[in-house]
Amino acid sequence: MGRMDYAAQRKAEGETLKYFIEDPGTGTLYKRGQLLGKGAFGRCYKFTDMSTNKVYAVKVISQSRASKLDNRGKVEREIELHSQLKHRNVVGFHRHFADQDNIYMVLEYCSRKSLAHILKARKTLTEPEVRFYLKQIITGLQYIHQQGIIHRDLKLSNFFITKNMRVKIGDLGLATREEQANRRRGVVCGTPNYLAPEVVAKKGHSFKSDIWALGCIMYTALTGCSPFEISHKQEMYRCIREGRYPMPSNLSPSARELIGKLLAPNPAARPSLEEALNHPFFIQGFTPTRLSSRTCHSAPIFSLANPLRKFFQKAAKVLFRGSPCQESRTVNLLPQKETLPQGLPQCPVVEHPSLEEEKGSVNITEDPSNYPIRLLMKGSLNNSWSAAEADAKWTPGSVIEKADQVLQTCLKTIPLVEQNHRYQQQASSVRMVTKWVDYSNKYGFGYLVSDGSTGVLLADGTHIALCPQRQ
């Protein structure tokens, strides 16, 4: 089919798709909404289940396209593999159905598109963000591998982002069972950039080829470009086989080391997913427990003031809730070593036996607010928190003294932490219109800027703007 015919056919497919679509098996009626994107086989639309009002992303593949060549097998395999997966870091597969025109895959809707969209807006991501996303991706991939499935097409555009910024691995279009991959070793598939050396050498895909792709993804997210650029295909393949790529010096030593391990030319030398998660890059660096949706378009500033406030609120709660004057109550500011995850810098654990709902302990290691505390423990406070104090029992008075010490040290440490003014500069200098309403043919044009200011350009040329404080 010629290029024009092909384009015309695809256009026609979109235009003939009905607005109300019924699943003939269950009678469920869906209303078709906006087009979310176009894929290799079809289009993806927002669908609303009319009986529950639930919103889904539905992949629509025309029967005529599915029937061509070996497409039907591919679509069936995607459905067969994806429909058996159920994990918080894998795009949910709700059901599939077909009518005489199309095949429909009803998927969990991820309203913030993909990591590729975020990277496009941001150019590069910070290491804490990369840890945040990669941890979830690795957890999802561990599950997929446990089911005996190799994804084979891991890339930023296949990591979908939900409304609350959780990552879901999607698009199982090139996935295969491991035993099948072994049988068809010569098959080269996947995105050219992320082909592993063994795939280039036609030795077939394995679980370790997915781990190679993770190395490419981590590199791309941190540097903004792929480790192996495509300009000359043969040269690119040579670099892939030899594991040769430029390593930017601005990455942290642990990030560089992990990338090096993931991109080992010999698959056997690459770490397992579990080993990757236990690498110092993940263990020692700060990982936010959640990310604001603002980070889709501007770099986060990991505030130290708020976590500290939380720390002191907790300390105050532990000290003064119940009967504030019980001097006999003891508080141990130091961790029980065996309760800490291995490799983590030691953090204070405040214990309080009488607080039932807190089960006697507030483990600061699991709280995002422990970041400054961790820094302190790694830095100057480490010395003052000597081993001799480890078993000491603290009265509320001495806890307050300790808290004061923490605060003093924090104040000294904060400027060091914020040496990286880049984040702040980026966040304050880049302002974008995040929402707008265009009534310019009648009244004017209203907008909301990412720094919180709003404004209206009225049709007569008047410009009214409100600063973020709305004054």
Ligand code: ADP
């Ligand atoms: P392909 O398989 O060729 O990569 P897809 O059909 O999976 O393409 O997806 C096409 C586009 O639809 C994607 O680029 C994405 O923008 C959108 N999309 C796919 N799945 C979802 C989803 N679960 N939630 C939101 N958007 C999605």
